[in-house]
Amino acid sequence: MRRFVEGLGSRVRAGLITAGEMASLLSLSLRSIPALLGPASGMVARVAVRQVFFTGNQALPLTGLIAFLIGGVVVIQAITRLSGLGVEGFAGDLLVIAVLRELGPLIAAVIVIGRSGTAMAAELATMRLRGEVDDLETMGIDPVQYLFLPRLIGAVVSLFGLMVFFDLLAALGGYAALGLQTTTPLRSYLTSILGAIQARDLALIPAKAILFGGMIALSCCYRGLSVGDSPTEIPRAATRGVVMSLVGIFVADSIVAMMVYS
Amino acid sequence: MDPLAVGPGEMVVLTGPAGCGKSHLLRVAAGLARDDDRRVTVGGHDLGGMSHRTRRRAVAAMKLLYLSQEAPLVSNLTVLENLLLPIRYLGERSDGEAIEEALGLMSSAGIGWAEEEPPARLSNEDRKTAALLRGFLRRPVAAILDDPLSGLEGSRLAAVLPLVRAALGKGSCAILAAASELKEFTGLPAREAPLPPRRIRTATLEDRG
Numbered sequence A: 001m002r003r004f005v006e007g008l009g010s011r012v013r014a015g016l017i018t019a020g021e022m023a024s025l026l027s028l029s030l031r032s033i034p035a036l037l038g039p040a041s042g043m044v045a046r047v048a049v050r051q052v053f054f055t056g057n058q059a060l061p062l063t064g065l066i067a068f069l070i071g072g073v074v075v076i077q078a079i080t081r082l083s084g085l086g087v088e089g090f091a092g093d094l095l096v097i098a099v100l101r102e103l104g105p106l107i108a109a110v111i112v113i114g115r116s117g118t119a120m121a122a123e124l125a126t127m128r129l130r131g132e133v134d135d136l137e138t139m140g141i142d143p144v145q146y147l148f149l150p151r152l153i154g155a156v157v158s159l160f161g162l163m164v165f166f167d168l169l170a171a172l173g174g175y176a177a178l179g180l181q182t183t184t185p186l187r188s189y190l191t192s193i194l195g196a197i198q199a200r201d202l203a204l205i206p207a208k209a210i211l212f213g214g215m216i217a218l219s220c221c222y223r224g225l226s227v228g229d230s231p232t233e234i235p236r237a238a239t240r241g242v243v244m245s246l247v248g249i250f251v252a253d254s255i256v257a258m259m260v261y262s
Numbered sequence B: 001m002d003p004l005a006v007g008p009g010e011m012v013v014l015t016g017p018a019g020c021g022k023s024h025l026l027r028v029a030a031g032l033a034r035d036d037d038r039r040v041t042v043g044g045h046d047l048g049g050m051s052h053r054t055r056r057r058a059v060a061a062m063k064l065l066y067l068s069q070e071a072p073l074v075s076n077l078t079v080l081e082n083l084l085l086p087i088r089y090l091g092e093r094s095d096g097e098a099i100e101e102a103l104g105l106m107s108s109a110g111i112g113w114a115e116e117e118p119p120a121r122l123s124n125e126d127r128k129t130a131a132l133l134r135g136f137l138r139r140p141v142a143a144i145l146d147d148p149l150s151g152l153e154g155s156r157l158a159a160v161l162p163l164v165r166a167a168l169g170k171g172s173c174a175i176l177a178a179a180s181e182l183k184e185f186t187g188l189p190a191r192e193a194p195l196p197p198r199r200i201r202t203a204t205l206e207d208r209g
Helices: A002-031 A040-055 A057-081 A087-129 A132-138 A143-181 A186-196 A199-225 A233-261 B022-030 B052-062 B079-090 B095-108 B124-137 B154-169
Strands: B011-015 B064-067 B142-146 B174-179 B190-194
Touching: A002 A143, A002 A199, A040 A057, A040 A087, A040 A143, A040 B079, A057 A087, A057 A143, A087 A132, A087 A143, A087 A186, A087 A199, A087 A233, A132 A143, A132 B052, A132 B064, A143 A186, A143 A199, A199 A233, B011 B022, B022 B064, B022 B142, B022 B174, B052 B064, B064 B124, B079 B095, B079 B124, B095 B124, B095 B154, B124 B142, B124 B154, B154 B174
Parallel strands: B011 B174, B011 B190, B064 B142, B142 B174
Antiparallel strands: none
């Protein structure tokens, strides 16, 4: 029993330390933003653009394919279950509720975690182990501003773009599935979607991009930058970053859903 | 060990057997490690005792050059971008002038071919050369160099030595280096400071009995 309590205590302590260090990393990065008005802005912008290219642009084909299929699957399931109830009129509502509100942001975030979160954690862990992070410090370059901040910006911007792209392709997939089973005209399909969208749905797209993108960059960069001396810690850092990001986005999404829609 | 002072235009080389603490002393000087027994100041600053932010400002103001034995370069930049990184980031000089000088140095050091290559394509010798060029391109006021010339030969060495000599010649740069022997610095006005093997202060071996 004593061992159990001690184990629990040490885990809580480790969790609090991690939370404190992550909060410190975020605070340092936010405090380094004013310095971007100086000569560092060009370098940071260049790294951020590279991150957007890798995290957002290169993820478009995969995101588009998944979104198209999911949009189609949601509509096919609805047609199968609700045939005879005028599902054509509900297709837009279903897509908005299932995809725009929940699946779109979550799946886009999972894609970013899988493709870029692991890369961020492994890249920063390798840089730390090779002495590159210390090297930046000794040149007077702030590693938080040069390494973390552009990845944070890149993750948020990319996720926003991917979420919008996901919603568009899911709508297209939904219409393709609807077209296979019914003769619903595109105009009425689009009208049903636009009629179902509420202002808060639109406001939540950038809000979730900031929340999820921030969590992904923070978790993965923190894990990458916290490695010790051994190369075996690189895959561990990537795994821990992914797990932490996944837990973070699902918990945050649940809280947002309860706060906004309940 | 006696107090050691390195003034502008001077080069002092810490020598001693492997494991005597040369690299550690240099890391302390660069503010990357702490040593309760030794106090090392660079430009009047005890870098190890500063916060990260204050240290970065002091290091940038001094244009301090620290080169570890591994001589790392930022792996996701090209070699030319690496050479220009601190100058661009800290806005030390105009980009055009820095690019021209960097390309000239790379060419004379025999690594001009690596301009657009990532550091992973470089041999250890080329990487170390590039790291030295990056450091001296900034025209540093103080330099801390850990075994900077070992493994450098031919055009690499021929390109690096004049840079070190020029930095010393202007009387603006103080260099503290470490090497196993002083003869690696033949041709440079270097003064030797032998570092004695690290003395064991306390050691305790206890058994359970």
